[in-house]
Amino acid sequence: MKKILNALFLFCICAALLLALGYVVLQAAAVVTANGSLAMWASNNLEAPVCIMCSLTAVVAFIMSYVFRWKSGD
Secondary structure (H helix, E strand, O other): OHHHHHHHHHHHHHHHHHHHHHHHHHHHHHHHHOOHHHHHHHHHHHHHHHHHHHHHHHHHHHHHHHHOOOOOOO
C-alpha cells in the first residue's frame, strides 16, 4: 500500500509540475509575442488540469499521512 501511494504521489506531483510549467511557458510566450489567443487557449485548456492535479496530490498526501501514521512536526 505504501509503495502504491508513493508512486501515485510522485506521479501526481510530477504531472502537476509539468502542467504548471507548460502553462507558465505558454503564458510567457503569449505576453512576449502579444498573442492574446494563445493566452486564452492556455488559460482555458491548462488551468483546470493544473488545479485538478494539485488537488489530487493534496488528497494523496492526506491519505499518506494516515497510512504512514505521521505525527505533527514530521
